[in-house]
Amino acid sequence: xxxxxxxxxxxxxxxxxxxxxxxxxxxxxxxxxxxxxxxxxxxxxxxxxxxxxxxxxxxxxxxxxxxxxxxxxxxxxxxxxxxxxxxxxxxxxxxxxxxxxxxxxxxxxxxxxxxxxxxxxxxxxxxxxxxxxxxxxxxxxxxxxxxxxxxxxxxxxxxxxxxxxxxxxxxxxxxxxxxxxxxxxxxxxxxxxxxxxxxxxxxxxxxxxxxxxxxxxxxxxxxxxxxxxxxxxxxxxxxxxxxxxxxxxxxxxxxxxxxxxxxxxxxxxxxxxxxxxxxxxxxxxxxxxxxxxxxxxxxxxxxxxxxxxxxxxxxxxxxxxxxxxxxxxxxxxxxxxxxxxxxxxxxxxxxxx
Numbered sequence: 364x365x366x367x368x369x370x371x372x373x374x375x376x377x378x379x380x381x382x383x384x385x386x387x388x389x390x391x392x393x394x395x396x397x398x399x400x401x402x403x404x405x406x407x408x409x410x411x412x413x414x415x416x417x418x419x420x421x422x423x424x425x426x427x428x429x430x431x432x433x434x435x436x437x438x439x440x441x442x443x444x445x446x447x448x449x450x451x452x453x454x455x456x457x458x459x460x461x462x463x464x465x466x467x468x469x470x471x472x473x474x475x476x477x478x479x480x481x482x483x484x485x486x487x488x489x490x491x492x493x494x495x496x497x498x499x500x501x502x503x504x505x506x507x508x509x510x511x512x513x514x515x516x517x518x519x520x521x522x523x524x525x526x527x528x529x530x531x532x533x534x535x536x537x538x539x540x541x542x543x544x545x546x547x548x549x550x551x552x553x554x555x556x557x558x559x560x561x562x563x564x565x566x567x568x569x570x571x572x573x574x575x576x577x578x579x580x581x582x583x584x585x586x587x588x589x590x591x592x593x594x595x596x597x598x599x600x601x602x603x604x605x606x607x608x609x610x611x612x613x614x615x616x617x618x619x620x621x622x623x624x625x626x627x628x629x630x631x632x633x634x635x636x637x638x639x640x641x642x643x644x645x646x647x648x649x650x651x652x653x654x655x656x657x658x659x660x661x662x663x664x665x666x667x668x669x670x671x672x673x674x675x676x677x678x679x680x681x682x683x684x685x686x687x688x689x690x691x692x693x694x695x696x697x698x699x700x701x702x703x704x705x706x707x708x709x710x711x712x713x714x715x716x
Contacts, residue, residue: 658673
């Protein structure tokens, strides 16, 4: 009887793409036994620093019998290995959904390098580093180099190159959401916003572009689908106040309803200041919506130039959006490279022991 290899999956922040990825891996790669330790996706600062403590009474038994470790970049891997020496004996892959070197900081986070140090040490502790995009990988390596240059002395040379030699890119997969032939006609004037209503997604830029269009009498409809904090963001409040009659949906919907709206929408917009893979945009494009995204971060590697506008140029965003709303958007580009089918084989190969 063949014994299946055992993979220990450590995910210190189960939210959105982290959760989808972890669940998909277990469903797609059934040639192994999965042991999973996860922590809820909340209290970021505590979670990134406190996960070794949270797992203190579980890690030894979880490691017992494991053949390899797959940890997310939220895991304080270096500390966890120190607390559980048997973990350090296992081949370890570190998966970066994000990196703290390229993540826009809030006013409260300014000056703190602790999250970056955790991810630097984790990268040095891991055998292989996997990233969900080339942009994520490069911004991590650039960030490490810039951080090390700030230190006064006793910094070993060649650390970025040492890390780069262990790096590769494998995205988080998306579902194929293309509607069936004969489905409901697409509403070319329906604009989707399906991002978090938080500072790193710059929703105020989205609002500013919409107000410019409304002032010019341009017709459009809005589906505001992204998760939002308990305290309603000012950008969302202002859109509700000024454009309430344009809104056809304004909440985080159940999955089936969410997909149905994506399959109806003509345009999906990003104004992000941070995006390492952009799963929300990729999903919408898979469903047939045409993306309009800034020409920075991960987007130039995903979408053709006519789907990009100059980053942080609110007037350019409004102008392109007006053209598409008045004349119809171009067809949605292919995102087949991010679908689960081709990526399953890549993930299976990466996890070969």
